[in-house]
Amino acid sequence: xxxxxxxxxxxxxxxxxxQDWLVLLEIAVDASANLAREFGGLMDEDSMWDEIVVPExxxxxxxxxxxxxxxxxxxxxxxxxxxxxxxKDADLWYGALNQARLSLEAEYQFGPREFAEPEEIxxxxxxxxxxxxxxxxxxxxxxxxxxxxx
Amino acid sequence: xxxxxxxxxxxxxxxxEKPDKPWQVVVLxxxxxxxxxxxxxxxxxxGFSREKADQLMMMVHQxxxxxxxxxxxxxxxxxxxxxxxxxxxxxxxxxx
Numbered sequence: 001x002x003x004x005x006x007x008x009x010x011x012x013x014x015x016x017x018x019q020d021w022l023v024l025l026e027i028a029v030d031a032s033a034n035l036a037r038e039f040g041g042l043m044d045e046d047s048m049w050d051e052i053v054v055p056e057x058x059x060x061x062x063x064x065x066x067x068x069x070x071x072x073x074x075x076x077x078x079x080x081x082x083x084x085x086x087x088k089d090a091d092l093w094y095g096a097l098n099q100a101r102l103s104l105e106a107e108y109q110f111g112p113r114e115f116a117e118p119e120e121i122x123x124x125x126x127x128x129x130x131x132x133x134x135x136x137x138x139x140x141x142x143x144x145x146x147x148x149x150x
Numbered sequence: 151x152x153x154x155x156x157x158x159x160x161x162x163x164x165x166x167e168k169p170d171k172p173w174q175v176v177v178l179x180x181x182x183x184x185x186x187x188x189x190x191x192x193x194x195x196x197g198f199s200r201e202k203a204d205q206l207m208m209m210v211h212q213x214x215x216x217x218x219x220x221x222x223x224x225x226x227x228x229x230x231x232x233x234x235x236x237x238x239x240x241x242x243x244x245x246x
Binding site: 035036039042043044047056057060094095098099101102105110111112137140141144148150 | 178180181182183184187190193194227230231234235237239240241242
């Protein structure tokens with residue numbers, strides 16, 4: 001897969017192999033729908049977080065996952081097989097990638113990046129998850145560097 | 151039985167209520183969120199300078215958490231809501 005910044009402040013993704021498309025489709029799969037509820041667990045009952053805030057967060061996070069899934073599927077069917085992350089969509093992409101990484105971390109507990117070595121991971125599912133996480137991390141870093149407007 | 155005269159004036163009492171302890175917005179460390187992202191979110195939500203945001207972000211990273219705001223409960227909840235929306239682990243605690 002080729003990743004390159006665009007002249008108008010976006011980031012272009014050009015998937016070249018089947019695995020490239022699969023890893024992009026996996027973003028929405030890896031992203032857990034439980035994240036909002038996990039955040040709710042950080043608040044006390046008096047805050048009514050589960051009743052008021054969690055449904056809003058669930059809706060917001062769902063929009064991020066759906067946006068990424070739709071963009072990847074649309075690009076896969078299009079003549080020009082490429083995806084451009086525009087500055088206006090940076091938060092949606094970053095958020096979906098973050099959801100995926102938070103979910104993978106919750107499931108596999110990779111820990112801090114500097115202590116994780118893929119060749120030391122014996123479980124194939126865990127190793128695959130780690131490599132996806134590495135790709136998501138790279139994509140997040142590129143979005144922060146080239147696309148985000150903050 | 152002797153009648154007890156009621157005092158002409160009720161004794162004046164004044165009660166002082168302790169003001170409620172303030173609430174603290176606490177950002178918690180996690181191994182996923184990027185340091186640069188955490189700083190940017192703190193700037194976006196609280197309007198911190200880059201220097202202060204980086205300082206608080208490093209505190210989160212090194213000490214596991216940092217108090218990023220202190221004040222009333224309602225406003226604190228609004229900030230935590232925004233932090234959760236940005237997918238940062240955060241909570242609201244009563245100041246000790």
